[in-house]
Amino acid sequence: MSIIPKPNRIVTSPDVLNWRAGDTLPGIVLRVLGDGNKPIDLTGAECFMAVRRVSGVPTSEQWLEDTGFDWSEPRQVLIVVPQEGIVYYDVQPEDTNVPPGEFDLTIRIDYTTETGVRSVTAPSLDTARLVIRDGLEMID
Amino acid sequence: MSNANLSKSRTLDLRFVLGSFATSDGYYGTGYYGGEDQTYGQVRGESALPGVNYVILPGSSSRPHAVSWHYRAHDTARRFEASIIPLDKPNFALDLTSVVRATLILSGMSAFGGVQDRRIFDLDVDYESNQVFRNWESDDLDRIGRYLVNIRLVFGTGRVMTVGTDDDQALQVSSATVVAR
Numbered sequence: 001m002s003i004i005p006k007p008n009r010i011v012t013s014p015d016v017l018n019w020r021a022g023d024t025l026p027g028i029v030l031r032v033l034g035d036g037n038k039p040i041d042l043t044g045a046e047c048f049m050a051v052r053r054v055s056g057v058p059t060s061e062q063w064l065e066d067t068g069f070d071w072s073e074p075r076q077v078l079i080v081v082p083q084e085g086i087v088y089y090d091v092q093p094e095d096t097n098v099p100p101g102e103f104d105l106t107i108r109i110d111y112t113t114e115t116g117v118r119s120v121t122a123p124s125l126d127t128a129r130l131v132i133r134d135g136l137e138m139i140d
Numbered sequence: 141m142s143n144a145n146l147s148k149s150r151t152l153d154l155r156f157v158l159g160s161f162a163t164s165d166g167y168y169g170t171g172y173y174g175g176e177d178q179t180y181g182q183v184r185g186e187s188a189l190p191g192v193n194y195v196i197l198p199g200s201s202s203r204p205h206a207v208s209w210h211y212r213a214h215d216t217a218r219r220f221e222a223s224i225i226p227l228d229k230p231n232f233a234l235d236l237t238s239v240v241r242a243t244l245i246l247s248g249m250s251a252f253g254g255v256q257d258r259r260i261f262d263l264d265v266d267y268e269s270n271q272v273f274r275n276w277e278s279d280d281l282d283r284i285g286r287y288l289v290n291i292r293l294v295f296g297t298g299r300v301m302t303v304g305t306d307d308d309q310a311l312q313v314s315s316a317t318v319v320a321r
Contacts, residue, residue, distance in 0.1 A: 017156060017192055020290070026192040027300035033153045040152060047143070086157060107154060122152030 015031055018131050019096040032085040032107055032122045039085035046110045047087045048074035051130065056101025068098030069130060096132050103130040155191060191226030194234060195306040196291050198222060199271050207283065209289065209311035211281050220274040222291060224303050232271040241294040242272045246287040246311060287311040
């Protein structure tokens, strides 16, 4: 018999976002951190997210077309709270309705300066990654 | 100046953060960021998602001493109940106000740990207790076995979220046979 011990557990900030095929929640909320883990001010910037599949690589032609998060081009993401370095991506059904696997992500920040656009990237070098879990792909 | 701040940092990093600010803040869904047609995944006034990672927990089924999903075959006396708990705020159940459909997905496990079959049931939502439930019909639990449990929630905006257990918590259907003494 199972008792609920979970509500008392200590939980840290998530490193991994999980979806099942077709899920569109939760959305991706990211904070861009600089030195000392301090948020980067994104005021006046534009942000783009690039996502790359790192496991569960499709093998069939059909799957190659259904790349999900593995976009061919970076997509612009919303800067929700610029002073806190927080950006948001609205997950779409086609992003997750793909074979299971893991994805890493990179944010590119474009700042417009007097001399042109300056770009910097913030990679997820540590454990932050996106995961599409298996098991429920057959659900309508 | 943002450019100055940026140039001070030699390296940048990413962290997932909780999403609760998104629906509760005044600017949420108003188009303040991104234009009038942007909703940031939900519309203002909907229940907020307080976190990003969730698990489901068994409800008590009116028996507080027996919190589990353990049933006899063809059992209809105790209904299925579950709460959706954000891991970052584990003392609160997810607000289900804007949920328009909830589905129970049971994945039957084989003796070797693989998924043997899959069964889907519609769930009702108790908006006061923020629990989903199903009053079992007699044929619902006609197969003895151990099932992994997932719940798929469809919100008013059409957004979909599937939540499972994060451990070995499963739904067990045992034989209804009673040996006479």
